[in-house]
Amino acid sequence: xxxxxxIKDENGRNTGCRFQNVSIEPExxxxxxxxxxxxxxxxxxxEYIQLYEIEILTPxxxxxxxxxxxxxxxxxxxxxxxxxxxxxTDCFQYEISIRNKDExxxxxxxxxxxxxxxxxxxxxxxxxxxxxxxxxxxRGKYCSVSSNWGEWSKPIEFGRGKDYFIFVILFLIALGxxxxxxxxxxxxxxxxxxxSIFSAxxxxxxxxNASTDEDIQPKYxxxxxxxxxxxxxxxxxxx
Numbered sequence: 001x002x003x004x005x006x007i008k009d010e011n012g013r014n015t016g017c018r019f020q021n022v023s024i025e026p027e028x029x030x031x032x033x034x035x036x037x038x039x040x041x042x043x044x045x046x047e048y049i050q051l052y053e054i055e056i057l058t059p060x061x062x063x064x065x066x067x068x069x070x071x072x073x074x075x076x077x078x079x080x081x082x083x084x085x086x087x088x089t090d091c092f093q094y095e096i097s098i099r100n101k102d103e104x105x106x107x108x109x110x111x112x113x114x115x116x117x118x119x120x121x122x123x124x125x126x127x128x129x130x131x132x133x134x135x136x137x138x139r140g141k142y143c144s145v146s147s148n149w150g151e152w153s154k155p156i157e158f159g160r161g162k163d164y165f166i167f168v169i170l171f172l173i174a175l176g177x178x179x180x181x182x183x184x185x186x187x188x189x190x191x192x193x194x195x196s197i198f199s200a201x202x203x204x205x206x207x208x209n210a211s212t213d214e215d216i217q218p219k220y221x222x223x224x225x226x227x228x229x230x231x232x233x234x235x236x237x238x239x
Contacts, residue, residue, distance in 0.1 A: 003019070004017075023084045057149075057151065060081055061079040061081065063154075067158055073125070074126045074158065081138050086145060088143060090142075092139070093139055094119075101131040101132060102130065127159070129160060131157055134156050135156075138150050
């Protein structure tokens with residue numbers, strides 16, 4: 001059978017082949033690789049290979065994480081990858097990668113992985129306030145299964161993580177308070193400017209109602225009493 005799916009490099013040249021849905025038998029398979037070039041002849045390459053040695057294992061199936069708040073932490077379970085030539089679950093070794101989602105990428109590279117032989121794993125460093133990313137892959141161990149690591153499973157997240165809802169509420173409250181304060185300040189400033197521009201115009205004083213603004217109090221003046229002078233004239237009769 002011919003190659004179903006070629007693997008190409010950055011220059012578009014065929015550098016490998018991928019076969020899908022292949023039944024792996026105990027017998028060796030014969031591979032023949034031919035090449036072509038416009039400049040020179042390319043010698044063919046052939047070899048007998050055990051198919052399981054070059055098999056790329058599929059990811060483990062049904063990966064789940066069940067977490068509790070007590071000291072038990074999280075119990076991670078999965079099922080072996082699909083293979084056509086072995087049903088023995090003891091033939092696989094698994095690598096478990098658990099990363100803290102909130103950590104920077106530089107720290108994630110140094111985070112060690114765990115290797116187990118069973119189909120379950122107990123994660124004891126679980127913190128419900130953090131969110132984790134889980135991936136699992138498999139390879140063969142002590143059986144006719146490829147010893148190369150297979151494909152990673154799809155990342156799944158577990159854990160509550162940080163409660164950003166509270167931070168959002170507090171931020172909205174603070175933003176609303178600042179907005180109301182700025183609005184009051186702008187209105188007050190505008191009112192003061194409006195009052196200074198349109199100041200009150202003084203009204204003319206009414207002539208006959210001048211006593212409305214001022215209280216007129218009567219003043220009593222003690223005038224001096226007039227003194228009367230009485231003159232007496234004497235008249236004599238001459239005989």
